[in-house]
Amino acid sequence: MRYRRFGKTEMLLSVFSLGAMRYLESAANAEKTIWHALEVGINHIETAQGYGKSEEFIGQAMRNGLSKQRDRFYLTTKIGPTKDADSMRRQIEQSLKKMNVDYVDNFDIHGINLYEHLDLVKDPNGCMKAVREAIDQKMLGHVGFSTHGSLEVILDTIRTGLFESVNLHYYYFNQRNAPAVQLAHEKDMGVFIISPSDKGGMLYNPSEELSGVCYPYTALYMCDRFLLSDPRVHTLSLGAANPSEVDSHQDAWDNDAPMSELEAAVLDCMNRRYTLLENDRCSQCYQCLPCPEGINIPEVLRLRNLAIGFDMVEFGKYRYKMFENAGHWFPGNKAIRCTDCGDCLPRCPENLEIPRLLRDTHDRLHGEEGRRLWE
Template identity: 40%
Template structure:
């Protein structure tokens, strides 16, 4: 069966999976191996960024080799790169020309604002120097369409999608974090392409699942179930940050698996939900967000989501890793952890489940706080 292709905004159709290049940066040879594996898996969309260290340069050399060895596949590749918000017109122009040079191309299919996470980032793209830069890039034919990636709030993402500036977006959409899935489906219905950011890694380290999670998803592997959940929701493409050929094997198996969930998958999802509820009991946070806003600015639902994963599915390693990044990743992640809770009690009457939220937050901090870790990039 030929690989499925889905529309991405106004651009060329893309594969159900996207090769992300932030991990295959050890050498041009590593990038070439991963790119060839992606092509073998039916992938025709590659995303990169200047912020990913030598990724663009390594990819450019790999593309040059592919153009000779597999010219038909090279002709079908769709390329996306990114630019950080905040640059002046002149600086942004230089950055874009630098990306084109490193990649060895005259035009990008897609250019995304990398990390549209704060209101000032959106203002830059819509009204400031960024607006001039993006309009210039389109007018010069240097990019085919514009998009953005965001780790920001749902209201901010809604504003960006409603602005008319962007034809596609990259969002955190995961089986274990479904908050923005309805938003993504509305964007898709309006013709805006949607990429899921790192559903394997940021979605729960699902390439290395704990025993509890394996049992909860049986007979399916957790990563397969997570991929199928998103594909069945109509998400344009799922990004995979591969380091080696083996990382793309499952994507190859699912390259045409865009249909609705089957009975086995639906049963696995119900069993997953029931298992988490059983382990957490009355302490399970339902993620309704009625507890917000917190007077101290604590992101209560996100912190209790991590607790749900740690206690409900044995995902302590992932939950601790994410929790430990809070306050250490700038505008890419939450700023306050559970230690910022002052037990004021404002959230208590709002919770429809009657959760003792301050006590649960304190327990979350005791369980998940750890020594600082370095981010992969940035």
């Protein structure tokens, strides 16, 4: 296992962190998963108040002996922004009590996804007042934020200077937030990548086409290496649902060097798969927004890019069904809402026939409705 300095926090984190959202089956399963993660060298457990019973499961593991190993790992929890300090103060106390700990090494404001959320944390008498008090009282070590928001919201949140780290989406198959990674690097912030093997492409279940183009490596390995070969990235969430899933990243966690010639050649092959889209590839410039019907056009067309370029249809269906069902965590209406108004057409530098491509995406990916995991 490799370790990296998590920006100005100075915490030396393993390049994979145990994300605790998915081991919700039982307290016993959670405990086994945590212990196995520690055995392989993972030294960071990351949870959230909103992750079902995750904090309670961690608390039970603490009572069963994990507390004796407290010096072997860092612990992070996350709480959403609140309108007042008192509410945040109560919730911090509740989280610590659930986890049976006196402090957490790192604390994140969970889900700064909208400018309304950013306004809450910028209020000097709001939730951040309670966070600062908790830091002074040694209940919290460092403070960062997590986000599923737009690039503009992420950049403006980083610019506040209120945070030491950021949890964000950034993957080979979705590089929209690259400027945020760079700005965080310039400000010496820790960079934590959210769910790279799941939200990053459902890489544990790749299509035959994706597996083929990544040969002789796996898709999971190549996308891990895309991130870990970048020194600006510090740790990737490993959201294991059970102990066996921890080991799925073993080939990558000992290799954070620059890409080898063979790895770079495979990455080039992956890049060239987009030629299958011919003149219908969306370049993700985002100039088509805003859409009068609230369609997240770039994200819809990104899923189409992947479905055609890599036959990532199942992943596309998995993400597409979240539209209209996940609020600000995954915003936008389904492509079928397009009215052919043409508002986006003159703003597209590729001159894409956007309404046609939206309908095509809906036909390819529409399936059963979805919800966020812990709902």
